[in-house]
Every structure is written in structure tokens, then in C-alpha cells.
Amino acid sequence: MAEVRFQQVSKTYPPRRGSAPVEVLRSLDLAIEDGEFLVLVGPSGCGKSTLLRLLAGLEAPSSGEVYVGDRCVTRLRPAQRDVAMVFQSYALYPHLSVADNIGFGLRRQRRRTPLQQLGDGLHRASRKLPEPLRLPSGREVRIEQRIAEVADTLELSHLLDRLPKELSGGQKQRVALGRAIARQPAVFLMDEPLSNLDAKLRTGTRAQIVELQRRLGTTTVYVTHDQVEAMTMGHRIAVLNRGALQQLGTPLELYQWPSNLFVAQFIGSPPMNLLPVISVGGGQLQLGSHRFLLEGPMAEALAQWQARSPAGATSELTGGLRAEHLRLAPATNRNLPAEVSHCEALGNEQLLTCRLLEGDHLVQLRAEPDQALVPGQTVHLEVESSGWRLFDAAGEAIPRPEPQVLKGPEPVLPHLG
Numbered sequence: 001m002a003e004v005r006f007q008q009v010s011k012t013y014p015p016r017r018g019s020a021p022v023e024v025l026r027s028l029d030l031a032i033e034d035g036e037f038l039v040l041v042g043p044s045g046c047g048k049s050t051l052l053r054l055l056a057g058l059e060a061p062s063s064g065e066v067y068v069g070d071r072c073v074t075r076l077r078p079a080q081r082d083v084a085m086v087f088q089s090y091a092l093y094p095h096l097s098v099a100d101n102i103g104f105g106l107r108r109q110r111r112r113t114p115l116q117q118l119g120d121g122l123h124r125a126s127r128k129l130p131e132p133l134r135l136p137s138g139r140e141v142r143i144e145q146r147i148a149e150v151a152d153t154l155e156l157s158h159l160l161d162r163l164p165k166e167l168s169g170g171q172k173q174r175v176a177l178g179r180a181i182a183r184q185p186a187v188f189l190m191d192e193p194l195s196n197l198d199a200k201l202r203t204g205t206r207a208q209i210v211e212l213q214r215r216l217g218t219t220t221v222y223v224t225h226d227q228v229e230a231m232t233m234g235h236r237i238a239v240l241n242r243g244a245l246q247q248l249g250t251p252l253e254l255y256q257w258p259s260n261l262f263v264a265q266f267i268g269s270p271p272m273n274l275l276p277v278i279s280v281g282g283g284q285l286q287l288g289s290h291r292f293l294l295e296g297p298m299a300e301a302l303a304q305w306q307a308r309s310p311a312g313a314t315s316e317l318t319g320g321l322r323a324e325h326l327r328l329a330p331a332t333n334r335n336l337p338a339e340v341s342h343c344e345a346l347g348n349e350q351l352l353t354c355r356l357l358e359g360d361h362l363v364q365l366r367a368e369p370d371q372a373l374v375p376g377q378t379v380h381l382e383v384e385s386s387g388w389r390l391f392d393a394a395g396e397a398i399p400r401p402e403p404q405v406l407k408g409p410e411p412v413l414p415h416l417g
Contacts, residue, residue, distance in 0.1 A: 002034060002068050002069030002082070002186040002187060002219060003031065003032060003033055003034045003036075003067075003068075003069060003219065004031070004032040004055065004066075004067065004068055004187055004219060004221065005030070005031050005032070005066070005067040006028055006029060006030040006031075006051070006054075006055075006064065006065075006066055006067075007029060007064055007065045007066075007067070008027050008028070008029060008063065008064040008065070009025055009027070009028045009029075009030075009051075009054065009061050009063070009064030009065070009066065010023070010025050010026055010027055010028070010061060010062045010063045010064055010243075011023075011024045011025040011047070011050055011054065011059065011061055011062050011243075012024065012062045023243060024045075024047045024050045024243050025047045025050060025051065025054075025061075025243040026242075026243040026244050027063075027064070028047075028051070028064070028243070028244065028245055029245070030051075030238060030245060030248070032219060032221060033219075034219055035217045035218070035219055036219055036220070036235050036236065037210070037213050037220045037222065037233060037234050037235045038220065038221050038222065038234060038235065038236050038237075038238060039222045039223075039224060039229070039230045039233055039234030039236070039237045039238070040052070040221065040222065040223045040224075040237075040238050040240060041223075041224060041225065041227075041230045041237060041238070041239055041240070041266070041267075042225075042239055042240035042241055042246075042266070043225075043241065043266070044225070046240040046241050046242060046243065047240050047242075047243045048223045048240055049191055049223055051221075051223075051240075052085070052189050052191050052221060052223055054066060055068075055073075055081075055083060055187070055189060055221065056078055056081070056083055056085045056189055057073070057076065057077060057078035057080075057081050057083075058078060060074075060075075061074065068081060068082060068083065068186055068187060069186060079108075082185050082186040082187070083185050083186065083187040083188075083189055084105070084179075084180035084181070084183055084185040084187075084188055084189065085180065085188075085189040085190075085191065086176050086177055086180050086188070086189070086190045086191065086193045087176070087191055087193075088191050088192040088193065088195055088196065089196070090164075090172045090173060090175070090176040090193075090196075091176065092164040092172060092175055092176060092179075093164070094163065094164050094165060095163075096163075096164075097160065097161055097162060097163060098151075098156060098159050098160050098161070098162050098163075098164075098167070098175050099144075099147050099151070099160040099161065101164070101175050101178075101179055102147050102150055102151065102156075102175060102178040102179050102182050103143050103144075103146070103147045103182060104179060105179060105180075105182060105183045106143045106146060106147075106182055106183060107143060146182055147160070147182065150178045150181060150182045151178065153178075153181075153212070154174045154175075154177060154178050154208075154212075155174070156171070156174055156175065156178060159171060159175075169196055169197050169198075169201065170197055170201045170204075170205060173193060173194070173196075173197065173205060174205075174208075176193065177193070177209070177212070181212070181216065181218075185218070186218070186219065187218065187219045187220070187221065188213070188218050188219070188220040188221070189220075189221050190209075190220065190221070190222045190223065191223045192223055192224055192225065193209075194206060194209075194224075194226070194229065195224075195225075195226075206228075206229060206232065206233060209233070210232075210233050222234065227267070227268070227269045228269075230251065230267075231251045231255070231267075232251075234251065235250070236248060236249060236250055236251075237249065237250070237251055237254055237267070239254065239262075239263050239266060239267065241262050241266075246259065246260060246262055246263050247259040247260070247263045254267045255267055255268055255322075257389070257397070257400055258272070258320070258389065258397060259396070259397050260391065260395050260396050260397055261274065261318065261320075261391050261395040262395070264320050264389065264391070264397075268322065270323050270351065270364040272320040272321065272322055272389070273320065273321045273322070273323070273326070273363040273364060273365075274318050274319070274320055274391075275287055275318070275319045275320075275321070275359075275361055275363070276316065276317075276318060276319075276359075277316075277317050277318070277319040277390075278315050278316055278317070279302060279306065279315040279317055279390075280315070281306075283299045283302060283303060285317075285319060285388065285390075287319065287336075287359070288356075288358040288359050289358065290334065290336060290358075292334075292383055292385060292388070293385055294385060294386075294388055295385040295386045296385075296386035297400045297401055298386065298388050298389065298390065298398075298400070300401045301390070301398050301399060301400050301401055302390060302398060304401065305390075305392075305398045316393065317390050317391060317392060317393075317398075318390070318391040318392075318395075319388055319389070319390055319391075320388070320389035320390070320391065321363070321383065321384075321387050321388065321389075322387060323351070323364050323365045323366050324365075324366055324384075324387075325383065325384040325387025325388075326363060326365035326381050326382070326383060326384070326387075327365065327381065327382045327384070328365075328367055328371065328379055328380070328381065328382075329380050329381065329382035330380065331380045332380070334382075335380040335381060335382050335383075336356055336357075336358070336380065336381045336382075336383070337356070337357045337358070337378060337379075337380055337381075338354035338355060338356050338357060338363070338378070338379055338380070338381050339354060339355050339357060339376065339377070339378055339379075340352060340353075340354055340373050340374065340375050340376065340377045340378075340379060341353045341354060341355050341362065341375060342375060343373055343374070343375065345369065346369075347369065348369060349366050349367065349368065349369055350366070350367040350368070350369055350371065350373065351364060351365075351366060351367075352364065352365050352366070352367050352373065354379065354381065356381075357378075363381070365381065
């Protein structure tokens with residue numbers, strides 16, 4: 001196991017057909033802790049897979065350094081980096097059995113003389129012969145034991161003699177995982193390994209990967225575009241956009257306290273509702289003709305932000321509300337009138353898309369599944385006062401106040417001797 005560090009890593013591809021150079025990563029700093037499961041998310045072209053390929057050694061950075069543990073691996077060959085990669089397409093060898101695919105990396109970890117290669121080959125060729133006729137090879141016996149252990153862990157023992165074409169998508173994915181973990185690398189790299197599976201199989205395999213990583217404790221970097229995978233699998237999530245790190249934190253931190261408008265819109269399904277608001281002092285926000293009193297940490301954060309703002313600075317902000325911070329409510333002066341635009345029945349709840357009658361803004365909220373609602377119906381929405389998240393004119397979040405740690409009095413130690 002080992003930590004991973006990217007220090008001021010940039011990657012620029014040369015121009016093609018007269019176009020400008022393509023800058024994929026821009027001076028990126030990122031530290032992944034030993035034994036951590038880190039998920040990389042971001043839109044297509046943001047640099048997720050490129051970052052993984054730089055760590056694997058399949059690409060060379062234009063500038064910066066990559067560390068695995070205490071070693072700088074920037075200029076090392078892929079085989080010297082002690083990392084294993086699981087590709088989106090599985091990349092299994094079609095002419096090799098499941099057992100030989102799992103053991104492929106093990107058989108190429110060390111150089112062998114032609115005589116050793118001949119002995120290993122004769123051992124494999126005589127495996128099915130009676131015991132007295134088998135040609136022994138200690139190295140091959142150890143590899144076969146390791147293959148059996150990995151196959152048992154991934155429930156592949158009954159498939160070891162099959163070829164990849166005889167496997168289902170989920171079985172191929174497990175073989176690709178087995179080939180990676182058989183080598184016991186310091187770091188696992190996974191590039192959207194579940195994207196080719198159907199929804200039901202993806203759910204089961206997702207849980208299996210999380211349990212496997214927890215049991216092995218191997219540092220894992222996982223690239224995905226799936227919101228559910230990102231929120232349920234990773235210890236932390238790194239959000240990339242245009243080659244820059246937007247935010248790094250736990251799934252709950254990114255969901256509840258996004259650092260900017262991009263993260264607010266990218267993390268969460270449905271995305272955060274964004275509305276133009278004005279800070280009117282006294283811990284209040286104004287949306288159209290309605291005023292809302294802030295409560296909780298955001299009220300203190302707004303007061304601190306206003307105290308730091310220069311005199312005469314604009315008080316226009318962007319207010320963010322998650323779907324669960326809006327509720328259907330009776331018609332009162334403080335609630336927002338809206339028209340139902342669309343209803344999505346999800347079984348345990350309804351996801352409503354409503355258009356505010358004042359300002360013509362679209363918002364999404366959750367409702368009970370048994371509420372009878374139809375498009376065109378007028379409803380009223382209550383805003384949870386502690387649910388507001390605020391962003392300035394540059395799109396950066398107004399940060400929440402740092403929690404104060406209350407320290408008690410120092411303990412009085414008895415005088416000895």
C-alpha cells in the first residue's frame with residue numbers, strides 16, 4: 001500500500017491539423033492517502049482518464065511530478081510503478097483462459113532465462129497428467145495457488161478453464177479485477193469499470209468492489225461519470241473541470257457544501273436549484289417579492305461575508321437549494337406560488353419540476369408518492385430556512401464558518417517525588 005501524490009502536474013497535447021495545443025491538466029496538486037478509495041468525477045474531457053494514465057505510466061506529464069509512496073515514478077516504466085489498472089473495456093486476452101488471464105501479470109513480473117521458461121511451460125502442459133508424469137516448477141505452483149485464492153475471492157473458481165468469449169459482462173469484469181489484484185500492487189487504478197454493465201449487475205458489482213477494497217486496504221483511484229457510484233463508493237471525491245481541481249472532500253461535504261456553482265450543479269441528482277437572490281441585511285434574502293430569514297451556519301456565514309465585503313459592493317447572490325429543501329405547503333404569503341411542469345413517479349417518491357410564477361424559474365423538489373399532482377396545477381412551495389447555500393458573483397461559494405473547538409481546562413497532574 002502507498003499514498004499517491006500529484007505535484008503541479010500539467011498535460012498538454014500538441015496541436016493537430018493547425019489547431020491550438022490542447023491543455024488537459026493545469027498545474028494540478030492532489031494527494032491520495034494510503035489505503036484511501038478516491039473517486040474522480042467530472043464532465044467528458046476534464047482530464048479524469050488522463051490523470052489515471054499519467055499515474056499508470058501510459059502517458060508522460062508535460063510538467064510536474066507523480067509520486068507513489070516515497071518514490072517519484074514520473075520517469076519510470078509502467079512495470080516499475082507497482083500499480084495495476086482495470087480498463088473500461090476489460091482488455092482480456094481472448095486466447096487465454098480465465099486462469100491464465102488472472103495470472104498473466106504474475107508470470108511477467110520477473111525476467112526468466114530460456115531454460116526457466118521451458119520448465120514453466122512444461123509444467124503447465126503437464127498439469128492434467130497423472131501426478132508421476134507432471135514436471136514440477138515451484139514458481140508455477142506458487143502462481144497457481146495465487147490464482148486459486150483470487151478466483152475464490154471473486155467467485156470465479158468454476159470458470160477458470162473458460163475463455164473470455166464464454167463469459168457474461170459481469171464475469172469478464174471480475175476477471176479483469178482478478179488480474180489486477182493478483183499482483184498485489186500498491187495502487188489500483190479503475191477507469192469506469194462498470195460502464196458496460198446493466199443497472200442491476202452494476203449495483204451488485206459496485207458493492208463487491210467496495211467490499212474488496214475495504215478487505216485489501218489497497219489505495220484505489222476510481223474514475224466514473226456515474227453520480228451514484230461516486231456518492232456511494234469513495235471515501236473522498238475529487239471533482240475536475242477543464243483540467244483543474246474544483247473540490248476535494250467526502251461525498252457528504254460535496255453534496256451539502258459545494259465550493260462553487262460547478263460542483264453544486266454537477267454533484268447530486270437532481271442538481272441543486274439555483275435562484276437569483278439579494279442580501280437585504282439582517283440575515284435575510286429576497287427572491288422577487290418574497291423575503292426569507294436564514295438559519296443555521298449559513299446565517300453566520302452570510303454575516304461574515306457581508307462584514308468582509310467592501311462598502312458599496314453589490315448584494316446580488318445566487319441562492320442554491322437542494323430538492324429536499326423545498327416542500328409542498330399551503331398557500332401563504334411567505335410560500336412561493338408555482339406551476340407543476342412535470343412529474344416523475346419513482347416509486348418511493350415523486351420528483352416534481354415546477355415553474356415559479358414570479359421570475360419564471362424552474363425548480364425541482366421531492367413529493368410523497370401518493371400526492372395527486374398533474375402538469376399545469378398550481379402549488380405553493382415552502383423553503384427550508386437552513387437549506388440555503390449562497391454563491392457570489394464569481395460563482396464561488398460563501399464558505400461556512402469553521403466549527404469552534406471548545407477546549408476545557410488543562411488537567412492538573414499530581415507532583416511526583
